[in-house]
Amino acid sequence: MDSEDDFMSAVSSGDDVHLDDSDNDDMSGADDFDFDDEPDPDLGMPKDIMQKKRVAYDISFKVFQPSDIQKQQDDLINEVNLILDISKEEAAILLRYFRWNKERLIEDYMDKSRQVLDAAGLAHTTTSLPKLEVIPGFVCDICCEDGEGLQSFAIKCGHRYCVDCYRHYLSQKIREEGEAARIQCPADGCSLIIDARSLDLLVTPELTERYHALLNRTYVEDKDNLKWCPAPDCQNAIECGVKKKDLDKVVPTVSCLCSHRFCFGCILSDHQPAPCNLVKRWLKKCADDSETANWISANTKECPKCNSTIEKNGGCNHMTCRKCRHEFCWMCMGPWSEHGTSWYNCNRFEERSGTEARDAQAKSRVSLERYLHYYNRYANHEQSARLDQDIYHKTEKKMVQLQRESGMSWIEVQYLNSASQALQTCRQTLMWTYAFAFYLARNNLTEIFEDNQKDLEMAVEALSEMFEKPVTELADPKLKVVIMDKTSYCSKRRVILLEDTAQNLAEGRWTFNVDLTGSGSNDGPSTTR
Amino acid sequence: MASQKRIAKELSECMANPPAGMRVSLANDADVHKWHIVLEGPPNTPYVGGTFGLVIVLPPEYPFKAPVVTFATRIYHPNVTNDTPGKICLGLLKTENWKPSFKIQTVLQAVRGLLVEPQPDDPLEARIADEFRSDRKEFEKNARQYVTQYAKGPVKFDKKLTSTAGDAAATPGASSS
Numbered sequence: 001m002d003s004e005d006d007f008m009s010a011v012s013s014g015d016d017v018h019l020d021d022s023d024n025d026d027m028s029g030a031d032d033f034d035f036d037d038e039p040d041p042d043l044g045m046p047k048d049i050m051q052k053k054r055v056a057y058d059i060s061f062k063v064f065q066p067s068d069i070q071k072q073q074d075d076l077i078n079e080v081n082l083i084l085d086i087s088k089e090e091a092a093i094l095l096r097y098f099r100w101n102k103e104r105l106i107e108d109y110m111d112k113s114r115q116v117l118d119a120a121g122l123a124h125t126t127t128s129l130p131k132l133e134v135i136p137g138f139v140c141d142i143c144c145e146d147g148e149g150l151q152s153f154a155i156k157c158g159h160r161y162c163v164d165c166y167r168h169y170l171s172q173k174i175r176e177e178g179e180a181a182r183i184q185c186p187a188d189g190c191s192l193i194i195d196a197r198s199l200d201l202l203v204t205p206e207l208t209e210r211y212h213a214l215l216n217r218t219y220v221e222d223k224d225n226l227k228w229c230p231a232p233d234c235q236n237a238i239e240c241g242v243k244k245k246d247l248d249k250v251v252p253t254v255s256c257l258c259s260h261r262f263c264f265g266c267i268l269s270d271h272q273p274a275p276c277n278l279v280k281r282w283l284k285k286c287a288d289d290s291e292t293a294n295w296i297s298a299n300t301k302e303c304p305k306c307n308s309t310i311e312k313n314g315g316c317n318h319m320t321c322r323k324c325r326h327e328f329c330w331m332c333m334g335p336w337s338e339h340g341t342s343w344y345n346c347n348r349f350e351e352r353s354g355t356e357a358r359d360a361q362a363k364s365r366v367s368l369e370r371y372l373h374y375y376n377r378y379a380n381h382e383q384s385a386r387l388d389q390d391i392y393h394k395t396e397k398k399m400v401q402l403q404r405e406s407g408m409s410w411i412e413v414q415y416l417n418s419a420s421q422a423l424q425t426c427r428q429t430l431m432w433t434y435a436f437a438f439y440l441a442r443n444n445l446t447e448i449f450e451d452n453q454k455d456l457e458m459a460v461e462a463l464s465e466m467f468e469k470p471v472t473e474l475a476d477p478k479l480k481v482v483i484m485d486k487t488s489y490c491s492k493r494r495v496i497l498l499e500d501t502a503q504n505l506a507e508g509r510w511t512f513n514v515d516l517t518g519s520g521s522n523d524g525p526s527t528t529r
Numbered sequence: 530m531a532s533q534k535r536i537a538k539e540l541s542e543c544m545a546n547p548p549a550g551m552r553v554s555l556a557n558d559a560d561v562h563k564w565h566i567v568l569e570g571p572p573n574t575p576y577v578g579g580t581f582g583l584v585i586v587l588p589p590e591y592p593f594k595a596p597v598v599t600f601a602t603r604i605y606h607p608n609v610t611n612d613t614p615g616k617i618c619l620g621l622l623k624t625e626n627w628k629p630s631f632k633i634q635t636v637l638q639a640v641r642g643l644l645v646e647p648q649p650d651d652p653l654e655a656r657i658a659d660e661f662r663s664d665r666k667e668f669e670k671n672a673r674q675y676v677t678q679y680a681k682g683p684v685k686f687d688k689k690l691t692s693t694a695g696d697a698a699a700t701p702g703a704s705s706s
Binding site: 141142143144145159165168169172177179184186187188 | 532534535538590592593594624625628629630631635
């Protein structure tokens with residue numbers, strides 16, 4: 001839902017810019033240029049700071065566009081093609097089999113070329129190029145056609161089928177099954193892989209395109225250090241060296257050229273400072289009903305005798321269990337008989353028979369309150385980020401108007417854009433600090449963390465408030481300076497918080513109140529073993 | 530359609546020279562895409578003496594897509610669902626393993642092979658698979674009892690059940706889990 005909202009608003013803001021363009025033709029070219037290529041002046045500042053001294057949470061990564069991905073594959077294929085003296089198509093099949101580990105491929109191939117070829121689905125012979133042939137007396141084993149002049153095709157294994165069947169087979173595999181890298185010869189028991197050149201010869205260009213797109217996909221999916229950018233319609237891939245096993249030490253946040261920021265570890269959008277396992281746990285907790293159970297235990301009591309769940313619906317504390325007819329006191333959970341007739345001066349809180357039950361209830365009440373404390377703040381920042389954006393879009397429209405009336409240039413009103421972006425990023429970070437804090441066990445470090453959190457939150461709220469001002473005030477140069485200051489202050493506070501959390505995470509200094517490593521996979525909430 | 534010729538050829542082959550212990554016919558003569566097979570329980574198995582109905586539905590894309598095979602007769606087996614129609618777990622029929630050069634003969638032999646040698650490591654009925662592994666005697670007893678109960682006499686191909694689209698509601702008494 002969120003992303004859809006964002007997407008919609010992004011579209012509408014795009015429309016605004018466009019509208020402006022058509023009104024103001026001679027300016028539009030320059031505007032577009034600025035918008036696409038130049039970093040925003042204000043946002044640039046904190047970014048520069050981040051780049052100058054490498055901060056602890058900063059990780060190195062590279063963005064690859066589709067052409068880069070293709071080139072990487074081609075380079076590897078060419079290299080193997082030259083070293084091993086096999087065709088490019090075969091080199092590609094071998095590389096895919098070895099998951100693009102060139103060194104291992106060459107080593108294994110030199111060692112035992114026959115086994116390697118067999119395993120990868122390649123023939124041992126090097127024969128002429130694949131071509132369509134008409135062979136007299138040929139009967140296709142798939143469709144049983146035997147017409148004269150029937151064109152047929154076979155890869156190196158020699159299992160020959162008519163061209164129509166071959167095409168049908170390939171398009172079935174590519175279009176319906178999404179298979180590309182491991183399409184075998186159609187023959188029963190033959191595991192030879194159909195190479196790209198044969199495929200190009202047989203199918204339509206449209207299908208070839210799909211085939212190559214699928215191959216590119218397997219390239220990125222085969223390599224552990226590559227991942228697709230999850231943003232809708234983005235075709236880029238990100239390279240990052242952070243391994244899965246390091247995810248409890250670092251939150252590898254990357255940023256695609258399409259400006260989408262996400263975690264390389266789990267592909268969710270930026271969730272700094274919380275590590276992936278914590279995020280997974282938190283989201284699961286928020287999604288499932290574990291808190292319903294907590295509510296029940298906080299707001300109901302169990303009959304001390306038969307354990308039926310009881311919710312009090314009247315004022316009287318003299319309870320009689322419907323099920324087992326046990327009579328007890330709702331306040332102290334002790335048996336009613338001990339109360340005698342002196343209930344209205346009941347001072348039985350110290351009575352031993354009831355303390356245990358009271359403790360258990362108090363515990364789940366505290367636990368529920370604790371969860372709600374963090375959850376409310378988490379959810380609130382999520383919502384505020386959305387509202388901030390809404391206000392920004394409204395403001396933006398008015399700025400465009402103001403720009404036309406007051407003669408301010410487009411670039412001069414961009415400080416609002418930077419402020420809005422900083423606000424979004426900081427709110428996202430704040431949001432996750434609450435999930436993070438929920439799982440933190442108290443110690444000296446948490447105090448520093450909470451101070452940082454408080455400072456960032458105050459800075460964010462101060463900046464957020466600015467957006468509520470009427471547009472005429474916003475245009476005031478003095479207020480502009482204030483907003484720019486507050487923007488850069490917010491970004492700085494965020495850097496400080498993230499640096500602190502990332503450093504302690506890397507050094508393993510945080511203590512969590514749950515075992516995060518134990519729940520690495522998608523198991524239930526219980527922390528057994 | 531290109532597949533007609535192939536299906537016709539396979540059908541005539543299967544009718545003239547059926548695989549061991551099987552009889553092949555069409556569900557109705559107008560439609561070559563739905564086959565009825567009567568399978569004799571193979572000797573030296575608890576299924577001996579029973580006759581089992583199999584329905585094979587060939588998709589329009591056959592042979593590029595795998596046929597759908599179901600048991601019309603109830604059978605007590607780790608790899609067949611314990612209901613009607615009984616769905617079969619057969620590696621050969623999975624999309625990623627199916628090849629257009631596979632014949633229905635191959636499929637039928639594989640089904641028969643499953644009766645001779647159940648695959649408890651790849652079960653559809655986990656409880657029966659467990660029993661097969663841990664208490665073979667009990668398994669065979671149950672399998673034989675199912676034969677007596679369901680697989681005696683001529684096979685009934687229920688019109689409703691031969692369609693692969695809808696799953697008939699589980700028959701009362703079918704053991705779950």
